[in-house]
Amino acid sequence: MNHSKAKIIRIVTGWISGALFGSGMIISGMVDPNKVIAFLDIFGEWDPSLAFVMGGALIVFTPIYHFMIKKRKKAINGDLFKWTSNTTVDGTLISGAVIFGVGWGVAGLCPGPAIASIGGGSNIILAFTLSMIVGMVGANQYLAGRLPLPIVGYRKNICAITAGATSDSATPSTNQ
């Protein structure tokens, strides 16, 4: 497939997936921080409905991945798959997940619902999104050894970073 066609598919797929993703966020109720907190409040008045969001996502994604995507060498437009061969569960992964968990538990917002809510014009969402971007830039600087953190100081082991700083759940340095 030629490059311009691959690029068109990449962009059109990106837009359609984004529209589906945002719609899913709003329809499912993930955009409501009160609902998210009620879902996390398992020792209080637990509202389990958001468990069905992840459940619903996994019953659709998992079979498509294992029966259609996994056996392919490349995506339909010819691009390589952007997941990683890295299977090491390390301190960076877990500490990042824990820090994210604290933020999620404090406000009930995570990146997806925030972006899907931007169009609502809420200054709360705007403040969250801008702080989140600042946090991301901070993390990139920390991973590159340029930003000291309280207690831990500068990052010493910088080698794993270029992989760590660019992709979600998968590191792009090694395809497939």
Added chain:
Amino acid sequence: MEFTIPWASLFGGMLLGLSAALLMLFSGKVAGISGVIGGLLTPQKRESSWRAAFLAGMILSLLIVAPLGFALPDISDKNILLVSFSGLLVGFGTRLGNGCTSGHGIVGMGRFSKRSIYATLAFMVTAIAVVLIRRLLGAL
């Protein structure tokens, strides 16, 4: 109390799964929102336009679901300082941990990735603990 299946949550979740599957099948990308944004902050060749298109689709999805009767909740009662602090942690943590609820929770878990399963457990347990602490402090 009788339990009823939250159909909207289930259907909305299925749309998220469909979105992630289409994105990966057609163009090989991971539908992780923190990753999509993070990738725009450190742009690489052929990695920016689809991310911008994805985010544009997400932002405009509001208009797609509005005729179906779905609207955003009113959250103007939230404390903006607390929300901003939370945003810093969410941004920092998702980059350090390589993903959020979508990248790890849907795509990674769906792929049975060990890293994603551990990360999802870690952020779920932490968030549940934080909400419990807030409940004990009377802040809920």
